[in-house]
Amino acid sequence: MRIAALADSVILAWGWRKWLIALVAGACGALALPPLDLWPLLVVPMTMAVWLIDGAVGTSRAARFRAAAVVGWWWGFGFFLAGFWWLGAAFLVEADKFAWAMPLGVxxxxxxxxxxxxxxxxxxxxxxxxxxxxxxxxxxVLSLSEWLRGHVLTGFPWNVYGMMLAGQFQIAQFASIAGLYGLTLVAIAIGAAPATLGTAETRAGRWRAPATAALVLIGLVGFGLWRVPAAPVPLVAGVKLRLMQPNLPQDAKFNPRNGEAILNNYLALSDRATSPSTPGVQAVTHLIWPESAFPFLLGRTPQALSRIATLLPPGTTLITGAARAGEALPGESRPPIFNSIQVVDDEGSIVSSYDKVHLVPFGEYLPAVFDRLIRSLGLSEFVAIPGGFAAGTRRLPLTIRGLPPAAPLICYEVIFPGAVAPQGPRAGFLLNLTNDGWFGQTSGPYQHFAQARLRAIEEGLPLVRVANTGISAVTDGYGRVIASLPLGNEGVLDAGLPRGGPATLYAQFGDLIYAVLLAGFLLLSRLLPRG
Incomplete structure (x- = not known):
């Protein structure tokens, strides 16, 4: 049998050949991620993982652990190398300062x-x-390692293995029950099930696991079809959103010399007519700009606020990303600077703000353990803020006139499952302002949007996402895209705001259901026949 021969060749491989197999198998898994979403290819890394561990032999438990860990490192290196190659684009935005460090990210x-x-x-x-x-x-065990990756050292749950299935709309609905990590648990089991085709001793043993995996897939699709209503979700009455996507090059966006030109561009683009019924900003209730919109402090630039007030009709509100200066502490020479969302009324007053809580290590701040060493070399974080951004203290709902309470999320805060809901009463929608211009026309912005969309499914809340270069979009609480602007386009997007649905099981219980599934899988692993 050809599959049995393939399994034997993987199991019996040794040395560099085994490492190369692991590297290539892991890299194939990245093809199942956005933007390609070739989800059947999850079979390659997961099935190969089973055979690679089968072949991790040794004369002691420690030797077997080492053999499996080494091949697991090569497998993971292939997956992450192929999944994160686009990070290199960020190092080329200011190539004279950061190009040398590209190997650190890539x-x-x-x-x-x-x-x-x-x-x-x-x-x-x-x-x-x-x-x-x-x-x-x-x-x-592999899904638990992904849970750890999402939590250790502030966490980095980007391209968690469950995202290999998240691009399939119906299957992704399972995240409303068990979240991303529950979806990851199921994705690994489904992808690894064909391993028995090449190793089981009996015909029943060969086909039992793949057949079960196929039934689970059918069940997931059926659940998704049952959960998502055929009719559109009703809209919040009286709300007309305008999302502005300026598509500014990253090297221009943070140059203070461009401040006036950037503001002029924002004002002109925001007032663009999109249809006879929408001649400009006069027809909208809420105008939304992306993360870090200006290369200056909006709250300390009254001229900019005055021009914004001139643009906004009575009753219209601007929601924008902006750097915000706090109060300097005693003994400090400069105030802390926050990466914020600020709400500006039609009189040009900033009426509420949210400060980003979960900052990007090395991008927005330097972790304390590396800070002194890196600064001694004359290096800094990516953002052009001396000392980097300061972190906000609490994630609270953002109050915006005419809208339900918003769950504010800046940039990659949206990738953390179970951590997007603010403290207090349940929010009415997720508000994600981001700037993916660092990564150009690569896979990164597509992956980021896919993760934001999955948060909407997990929480049962609509998503309003505004990105500098895209993808800007509005989705309902089932992850259905109501309207969107593609990556790399300049424009404005007019849309209503879907109503939020009841709290999902995941919104109520978080990863508790995932923990129950873990226990069930472990128990079942001991009860299954060994043939």
Whole structure:
């Protein structure tokens, strides 16, 4: 049987050949991620992972752990290398300052992240049963390693393996029950199920796991079809949003010399007619601009606020990203600067703000353990803020006239499952302002939007997303895209605001359901026949 021969060749491979197989298998997994979303290819990395662990042999438990961990590192390195290549674009925005460090983002980061699957492969090998049970063991341990990746050292849950299935709209609805990590658990098990086709001793043993995986897939699709209503979600009465996507080059966006030209562009673009019934900003209730819209402090630039007030008709509100200066503490020479969302009324007054809580390490601030060393070399974070941004203290709902309470999320804050809802009463929608201009026309912005869309499904809340270069969009609480602007386009997007639905199971219980599934998978792994 050809599959059996392939399995044997992987299991018996040794040395660099085994590492190369692991590297290529992991890299294939990135093809299942946005923008390609070739989700059937998740079978390649997950099935190969089973066979690679099968072949991790040794004369002691420690030797078997090491053998599996090494091959797991190569597998993870391939996945993250192929999934994060686009990070290199950020280092070329100011190439004279940061191009030298490109290998740190493109190679060193994947190498560090690969430690998580390395540990997962090693720990799986220590509990490795015969038969189909090992598929469930891998799903449990590998998904747990992804949960850890999303939490350790402030967390980095980008391209979690469950995103291989999240591009399939109906299947993604399972996240409303178990979240991204529950979807990850199921994705790994489904992808690894064909491993028994090449290793089981009996015909029943070969087909039991793949057939079960197919039934689970059908069940997930059926649940998605049942959950999502055929009719559109009703809109919030009296709300007409205008999303402004300026598509500014990143190297121009943060240059203070461009401040006036940028504001002029924003004002002109925001007042663009989009249809006979929408001649300009006069026809909208809320105008929304992207993250870090200006290369100056909006709250300390009254001329800019005055021009914004002139643009806004009575009753219209501007929601914009902006840097905000706090109060300097005693003994400090400069005030803290926050990456914020600010709400400006039609009189040019800033009426409310939200300060970003979860900053991007090395992008917006330098972690304390590296700060002194990196600054001693004359280097800095990417943002042009001396000392980097300061972090906000709490994630609270943002009050905006005429809108339900908003869950404000700046840039990559939206990638953290279970952490997007603010404290207090349930929000009415997710508001994500971002600037993906750092990454150009690459996979990064598509991956970012896909994760934001999955948060809408998890929470059962509509998403309003405004990005400098795209993808700007409005989705309902089922993740259906109501309106969008493509990556790399300048324009404005007019849309209503879908109503939020009732709290999903995931919104109510978080990762508790994922934990229950983990326990069920572990129990089942011990009960399955070994043939």
């Amino acid at each position: 190679v060193a980061l994947p190498a560090g992240l690969a430690i998580f699957p390395a540990l997962a492969f090693g720990c799986s090998r220590l509990a490795w049963p015969a038969g189909a049970g090992r598929i469930l063991v891998l799903a449990v």
